[in-house]
Amino acid sequence: TSLDDIKAKGKLVLGLDDAFPPMGFKDENQNIVGFDIDLAREVCKRMGVELVVQPISWDAKELELSTKNIDCIWNGMTYNEERAKSMTLSIPYMKNTQVTVVLTSSDVNTLADLAGKVVAIQNGSTASDAIDANADFKNSLKELVKVDDNVQALLDLKVSGSDAVVMDEVVARYYTEKEAGTYKILDETLADEDYIVGFRKGDKSLCAEVEKYLKEMAADGTLAKISETWFGK
Template sequence: MMNRKITKIAGLLLSLILLTGCFAGCKEENEKEELVIGITYFAPMNYMENNELTGFETEFAKAVCNKLGMTAKFQEIKWESKENELNGNAIDCIWNGMTIDDERKETMQISVPYMRNKQVAVVLKENAEKYKDLTNLEGVTVVAEAKSAGETVATKDETFKDASYTAVDAQSKALMEVKSKTAEICLVDYVLTIGSIGEGTSYEDLVVLEKDFAPEEYGIAFKKGNNELCDKVNKAIQELADEGELNKIASKYKLQDLLLVQPSK
């Protein structure tokens, strides 16, 4: 009798252990690792539409995460403090139309360049003729996002040496400053102007001047030394290009002609 009870108890314990293991396995299978992605709202890269985050970078990041078996978690950051967010482990990467430069290469692990860009000057349509050559800018108010490539142009390019520069906290804010006539000129990413300026947009009274500045390339930034994650993302990006998915996502936002990563076969 005692042996039967012991056998029965042992059987129940074994079943419980197996069941617990099954639940743990199921949980592990269903719970994907998160990739915390630092962004700012910056159409057509990351922006809100019908209360949902969308945009080229948003879809691009999700597609890469899907390849890696991860879940994309987007977290808004202040662009001027992006390095602190990354180095303090508040985010895993910066994926938001970030310009690659020598200084950032020294302090961050950066992916393959995936898109071309340049800086452009935006003015009110009524002022296009006045500023078309970007000369005689003494006292003219110029705005750009703090710590952006636009700010570098505003503060270091000879064109704007006599202008009055003011930093704002987002490129979208720079457009608003010009629209509201608080500033005469803003310097922003060319990709921002695609689909955001002109007829049928919120900024149909703004125009992009012909002269452009600072040809550049975008990359994804990881914490310095995180080669493993950077390499995995690079591999996934190339796979998306080979499958035609990257071009498909870019075409949706009229950015396909700016892509740098091309199919390898």
């Protein structure tokens, strides 16, 4: 089974977009750290295997998984129907919303203010589902541009390459705190989401084992402890 394979190999290879703080990202010392990394490391410890982290392009995640370059995608990945068809997905372990980020200096305060303007999103991200679900907003835009990751999207915002970025709230909050005074998050949100872990289609025994430890860690307080490290309280 998929679980036997991982145990025989002695390691679980986790694929991530390493520009996705605080879920998984490179710190100043080039170490990959984050909430999902701590969760996965603890799950691997309980499984008796080593955790190996493998940065990937978010847009290529399905391919990285199917070609066996990685064993799972664990990186603030949102549940959607398309992913449920192409992968085996875990139970949800955290909630998120899609939010819109603009520069503090911008006169944009509502989604309606973005009519005729340029919005950027990450390639392969569910930000695109959130925009599709809000048709009036989508149709009001001048252009929807796609970039590789959110770091690039926020840089583009600073050099006026776009007027707003739609992205995961957890990441938006990380950057608004890190670069205080630079960005603001609009009050209106675009979608509520659940974070899940993705495995190769059919890797059910591996998925069930990870779920078992996720539940165990929720019950024994480990999840709350890791959550406090990255999100406070």
